[in-house]
Amino acid sequence: MLIKIARPSDCKASEITPEGIYLSRRTMLGASLAGAAVAALPGVALGAEPSRYADVEPGAAPGWFKDKLGATRWGAVTVENEAITPFKDATHYNNYYEFGTDKGDPAANAGSLKTEPWSLVVDGEVAKPGRYALEDFVKPYQLEERIYRLRCVEAWSMVIPWLGFSLAQVLKQVEPTSKARYLRFETLQDPKVMPGQRSSFALIDWPYVEGLRLDEAMNPLAILAVGMYGRELPNQNGAPLRLIVPWKYGFKSIKSIVRISLVAEQPQTTWERLAPTEYGFYANVNPTVDHPRWTQARERRLPSGLFSPNVRDTLMFNGYGDEVASLYSDLDLRKNY
Amino acid sequence: MRYPWLRLGIFVLGCLFPSWWLYEAATNQLGPDLGKIIMDRLGLGALIFLLITLSMTPLQRLTGWSGWIVIRRQLGLWSFAYIVLHMITYMVFILGLDWGQFGVELRKRPYIIVGALAFLGLLALALTSNRYSQRRLGARWKKLHKLVYVILGLGLLHFLWIVRSDLKEWAIYASIGALLLLLRVPLVARRVPRLIGRRGRAV
Numbered sequence: 001m002l003i004k005i006a007r008p009s010d011c012k013a014s015e016i017t018p019e020g021i022y023l024s025r026r027t028m029l030g031a032s033l034a035g036a037a038v039a040a041l042p043g044v045a046l047g048a049e050p051s052r053y054a055d056v057e058p059g060a061a062p063g064w065f066k067d068k069l070g071a072t073r074w075g076a077v078t079v080e081n082e083a084i085t086p087f088k089d090a091t092h093y094n095n096y097y098e099f100g101t102d103k104g105d106p107a108a109n110a111g112s113l114k115t116e117p118w119s120l121v122v123d124g125e126v127a128k129p130g131r132y133a134l135e136d137f138v139k140p141y142q143l144e145e146r147i148y149r150l151r152c153v154e155a156w157s158m159v160i161p162w163l164g165f166s167l168a169q170v171l172k173q174v175e176p177t178s179k180a181r182y183l184r185f186e187t188l189q190d191p192k193v194m195p196g197q198r199s200s201f202a203l204i205d206w207p208y209v210e211g212l213r214l215d216e217a218m219n220p221l222a223i224l225a226v227g228m229y230g231r232e233l234p235n236q237n238g239a240p241l242r243l244i245v246p247w248k249y250g251f252k253s254i255k256s257i258v259r260i261s262l263v264a265e266q267p268q269t270t271w272e273r274l275a276p277t278e279y280g281f282y283a284n285v286n287p288t289v290d291h292p293r294w295t296q297a298r299e300r301r302l303p304s305g306l307f308s309p310n311v312r313d314t315l316m317f318n319g320y321g322d323e324v325a326s327l328y329s330d331l332d333l334r335k336n337y
Numbered sequence: 338m339r340y341p342w343l344r345l346g347i348f349v350l351g352c353l354f355p356s357w358w359l360y361e362a363a364t365n366q367l368g369p370d371l372g373k374i375i376m377d378r379l380g381l382g383a384l385i386f387l388l389i390t391l392s393m394t395p396l397q398r399l400t401g402w403s404g405w406i407v408i409r410r411q412l413g414l415w416s417f418a419y420i421v422l423h424m425i426t427y428m429v430f431i432l433g434l435d436w437g438q439f440g441v442e443l444r445k446r447p448y449i450i451v452g453a454l455a456f457l458g459l460l461a462l463a464l465t466s467n468r469y470s471q472r473r474l475g476a477r478w479k480k481l482h483k484l485v486y487v488i489l490g491l492g493l494l495h496f497l498w499i500v501r502s503d504l505k506e507w508a509i510y511a512s513i514g515a516l517l518l519l520l521r522v523p524l525v526a527r528r529v530p531r532l533i534g535r536r537g538r539a540v
Contacts, residue, residue: 089369101503103368154501155431156370201505274502293446293498295438303369304430306362311433 052230053161056087061232062116062240064135068143069227072163076144077221079319084147085158087229089303094236095152096255097204098187098194105196106236112193113256115240124184124261127175134240138226140173141165145230146223148246150253151285151318156300162244163227168218170260176214180262183217185210185243185254203274210254211267211281212245213327221246221323224257247320249283280337284328285318289337340407347408351415354382355422372430376423383419384492384510386412391489391517398529410466413485417463420456448498455491458484486521489514 051058052074061069096106099113118134143163151157189207191197197206216222223244226233233239238255245252251271261267271279278292287297296314304310317324328336338344358378362371390412397405432438442449462482464470471478493511500507519525 085369093368093370097502101501103370103374156373158369196503199503199505201503201508203502203504290445293448295442297438298433298435300370300373300430304372306359306371309372309430309433311430311435 053084053087056229056231057091057234059231059234062135064138065226065232068138069163069230072143072145074145075147077146077148079147079149079159082147082149082159085160085302090158090160090228091234091236093302095154095250096236096238097202098196098206098208098256099236100196107234109195110235113188113190113235113239114193115235115256118240118258120241120257121259122174122261123259124263125177125180126262127177128173138165138241141169143227144223146221146225146244148221148244149318150246150250151299151314153249153251153279153283153291153296155291155294155296155298155314156302156304157314157318158302161229162223162225163230164223164225164244166220167222167224167243168220170224171214171217174262176262179264181214182263182266183212183214184259184261184263184267185212185257186259186261187254188256188258204270205273207258208254208270209267210243210252210269212243212252213266214262216245216324216327219324219327221320247285247317247324249285251279252283282328282331282333282336284324284333284337285314286316286333286337287314288316289334340404343404343408344411347411347415351386351411351418355379355419372426376426376430379419379423379426380496383416383423384496386416386419387485387489387492388510388513388517390416391485391514395517395520395529398526414463414466417459420459424456448495451491451498452495455488455495458488458491462488486518489518 092107093103094106095103096110099106099109116134119131120134120137121129121131123129142165144165145161145163147159147161149157150160187208188194189197191206196202196204212222225238225242225244226240228234228237233242238253241257242255243253243257252269266281269279269281271283272281285296290296298311299314301310301312315321358367358375361367362375367374390409393405393409393412397403428434428439432442443453462484465474465478465481474481493507493514496507496510497504520529
């Protein structure tokens with residue numbers, strides 16, 4: 001279960017990220033524009049802190065997030081030979097059915113979600129159950145930047161720089177009892193701000209529920225994320241706290257978590273309940289096991305252009321086999337899809 | 338040729354949507370997965386054209402205006418044209434022109450099979466939509482073109498099997514389709530009153 005965690009000193013993020021390009025682009029922009037024109041536009045982002053990534057919309061980060069950001073280990077986990085998905089695409093092409101089923105719905109509708117204050121319940125088979133204010137819950141952990149591939153079960157994929165902390169650390173903190181074998185996660189249920197939860201045609205039984213086996217959750221790749229692209233999570237990406245398990249299809253990485261329960265029995269997850277033949281509990285990225293309705297052998301790496309369709313082969317465990325394959329050595333992945 | 342401007346209007350309308358989508362794609366307004374979006378829009382566009390086509394006869398009966406029937410063929414051909422484009426975008430953007438994979442999909446996926454059958458049906462109707470075929474086929478032509486009802490059913494089934502979690506949109510189109518089919522049940526059709534216009538023979 002080796003995981004390549006680079007030291008902060010040999011951070012490779014800039015090799016992949018267009019930060020340098022971004023900064024020089026800005027310089028070029030400044031040089032090419034007449035000074036008077038710039039002066040006439042006081043709103044031009046010159047005053048804002050330069051982002052590590054291009055074209056990142058600045059958010060309104062809560063105080064606790066700003067406090068933590070300074071000590072972030074940038075590029076703690078990176079990907080090789082992969083271009084990071086543009087911020088605009090990662091924030092305007094989302095599946096978050098609570099806010100609507102179209103890919104643009106979450107960006108359009110999630111603004112109404114109030115993420116501060118936010119409280120989180122940890123309960124079940126733990127020595128230290130409790131209800132936490134989010135800022136207290138995240139206090140013990142240093143933020144790490146993890147650049148991961150994200151593979152959706154719908155056969156599209158992205159590469160996203162998350163900010164978060166390992167789930168294993170959290171588990172150590174709350175001390176699972178000997179009976180704990182699974183984790184059950186729950187998303188906020190609030191039909192007043194979530195139009196998808198008001199639809200009478202929705203087949204989903206709210207709230208959204210996801211789960212992991214305890215040893216999966218302990219894997220160093222599994223994180224709880226609070227930010228992306230060097231800023232806090234936009235609402236449509238699951239603010240203020242979400243799970244990231246990069247070797248599984250995207251729907252496992254549950255958003256806007258309000259409850260984490262340690263349980264003895266395998267929890268029934270939302271998609272599993274809706275269509276058990278299509279979505280299993282494990283949902284590991286696996287090019288050899290098709291979704292009954294479409295192939296999983298290939299994926300569209302976004303952005304995929306009109307004249308440059310970007311279709312590529314899907315990798316077993318989304319390319320994280322070295323880190324996670326051992327979790328499933330005694331499992332038939334055709335049956336346990 | 339009767340109603341030339343109406344015909345031209347429909348023609349422009351049919352060209353307009355795909356051109357608009359291309360423009361949107363070229364100016365980065367469709368987001369990162371534009372091939373999929375254009376494919377979905379073409380599929381939905383074909384269904385909408387099919388539903389409009391099927392509402393021409395009831396509208397003619399309701400209003401007595403013969404213009405509805407004049408544009409019916411062109412509307413049906415637009416449905417076919419959108420489906421052709423829908424399949425091309427599927428091949429290019431979803432399968433990356435992997436014909437082997439297309440063979441696999443054609444054998445394994447019910448929604449692809451149903452969609453392909455609907456396409457073959459539309460193809461048969463499009464090929465026999467000209468006057469020459471009408472004359473050649475005579476009474477059989479009408480029978481053949483009743484196939485459109487089956488095609489509508491297949492299209493809706495294809496659409497239903499793509500739905501992942503929310504049936505609302507599908508339910509809207511399916512109920513319109515059901516209504517249009519219901520209006521063709523002889524018992525119902527006879528009771529549909531003529532709203533405007535003089536009495537005359539229904540076409």
